Amino acid sequence: MNYPSxxxxxxxxxxxxxxxxxxxxxxxxxxxxxYLNENIANVHKKPTPITISRVDFKSRVDAVIKEAYFKxxxxxxxxxVYKGKYIDFEAKETSNLSYFxxxxxxxxxxxxxxxxxxxxxxxxxxxRFTKLDETYYLDGSNLVEFVESKIRKSIPxxxxxxxxxxxxxxxxxxxxxxxxxxxxxxxxxxx
Amino acid sequence: MNYPSxxxxxxxxxxxxxxxxxxxxxxxxxxxxxYLNENIANVHKKPTPITISRVDFKSRVDAVIKEAYFKxxxxxxxxxVYKGKYIDFEAKETSNLSYFxxxxxxxxxxxxxxxxxxxxxxxxxxxRFTKLDETYYLDGSNLVEFVESKIRKSIPxxxxxxxxxxxxxxxxxxxxxxxxxxxxxxxxxxx
Numbered sequence: 001m002n003y004p005s006x007x008x009x010x011x012x013x014x015x016x017x018x019x020x021x022x023x024x025x026x027x028x029x030x031x032x033x034x035y036l037n038e039n040i041a042n043v044h045k046k047p048t049p050i051t052i053s054r055v056d057f058k059s060r061v062d063a064v065i066k067e068a069y070f071k072x073x074x075x076x077x078x079x080x081v082y083k084g085k086y087i088d089f090e091a092k093e094t095s096n097l098s099y100f101x102x103x104x105x106x107x108x109x110x111x112x113x114x115x116x117x118x119x120x121x122x123x124x125x126x127x128r129f130t131k132l133d134e135t136y137y138l139d140g141s142n143l144v145e146f147v148e149s150k151i152r153k154s155i156p157x158x159x160x161x162x163x164x165x166x167x168x169x170x171x172x173x174x175x176x177x178x179x180x181x182x183x184x185x186x187x188x189x190x191x
Numbered sequence: 192m193n194y195p196s197x198x199x200x201x202x203x204x205x206x207x208x209x210x211x212x213x214x215x216x217x218x219x220x221x222x223x224x225x226y227l228n229e230n231i232a233n234v235h236k237k238p239t240p241i242t243i244s245r246v247d248f249k250s251r252v253d254a255v256i257k258e259a260y261f262k263x264x265x266x267x268x269x270x271x272v273y274k275g276k277y278i279d280f281e282a283k284e285t286s287n288l289s290y291f292x293x294x295x296x297x298x299x300x301x302x303x304x305x306x307x308x309x310x311x312x313x314x315x316x317x318x319r320f321t322k323l324d325e326t327y328y329l330d331g332s333n334l335v336e337f338v339e340s341k342i343r344k345s346i347p348x349x350x351x352x353x354x355x356x357x358x359x360x361x362x363x364x365x366x367x368x369x370x371x372x373x374x375x376x377x378x379x380x381x382x
Contacts, residue, residue: 044266065241066258068255083311085275086271086272086278118230119272119273119275
């Protein structure tokens with residue numbers, strides 16, 4: 001890509017800034033540990049879905065998987081319980097500066113979020129624009145609305161800025177996404 | 192073991208009867224598919240937790256896991272959303288005739304079910320006594336109560352019969368565990 005002069009350098013600086021973080025997945029795992037330890041919520045990342053083809057049993061206790069394949073996930077990566085409600089989300093990073101390509105989320109996963117909402121659960125995505133060091137909460141309802149409009153194959157940053165909520169990175173917890181959920185779903189206390 | 196004459200034969204017949212089924216995991220997966228397709232609930236089995244040590248990248252698309260290890264699960268196997276509520280459970284089979292050894296469930300998993308309940312979720316276990324061909328729903332509250340009484344390291348069948356609910360095997364769905372949840376948690380319609 002050809003950038004106007006000056007832009008490229010700016011990007012590099014921003015990238016180096018973003019790299020000070022430990023990555024979105026790490027920060028979310030730490031956030032969930034914090035929520036669990038502080039008895040705020042019980043949310044976990046699901047294991048990577050794989051198909052195991054060959055296992056060597058060294059002994060009764062030790063087994064080594066010698067051949068396995070990654071499977072396309074049919075659900076999202078994170079789910080759990082908060083104030084009795086089911087919460088479910090996918091987290092993604094993008095190095096793009098102005099849009100989030102929908103190809104980063106499997107079609108199954110969007111269908112899953114839609115289904116979660118239809119069953120009264122809370123579904124959403126967390127997207128980090130690494131080069132901008134900006135992380136957004138986008139509610140599942142807005143995600144589905146965008147996808148079903150079929151206008152674009154990527155969600156522009158402006159859509160996140162308009163419809164989403166910025167998640168500032170802190171310490172304990174790193175990414176306090178439940179604060180956003182409180183503001184949307186638990187305005188008057190518990191639902 | 193020495194059985195009184197006649198008992199051994201009876202057990203064998205019962206076992207052969209139980210084997211007509213396809214196994215608890217298969218039946219629960221089919222049940223969850225049914226719930227999903229009929230738009231009743233969205234419940235999935237989590238992938239097996241593993242630690243991946245070595246991956247061979249044949250190409251950009253194909254990756255083969257060449258070395259991985261099974262991890263002790265920190266949560267239960269199944270979770271999802273039903274009528275807005277978070278549901279979470281573990282399913283186990285035992286070949287014992289009169290008790291379910293607590294060693295079959297990791298301590299972490301019992302702690303997890305306790306935590307789920309404390310956050311307003313619905314936690315439970317499904318236990319099948321394969322040789323009796325009897326499957327029970329035992330609510331998490333009863334499981335925790337039993338474990339915390341510390342009387343025994345196994346739950347006697349009588350406890351399941353007294354506190355639990357029998358789950359008859361049918362077709363579509365195989366194991367209608369949500370009917371039990373309705374009777375406990377949604378007595379007067381939605382909570």
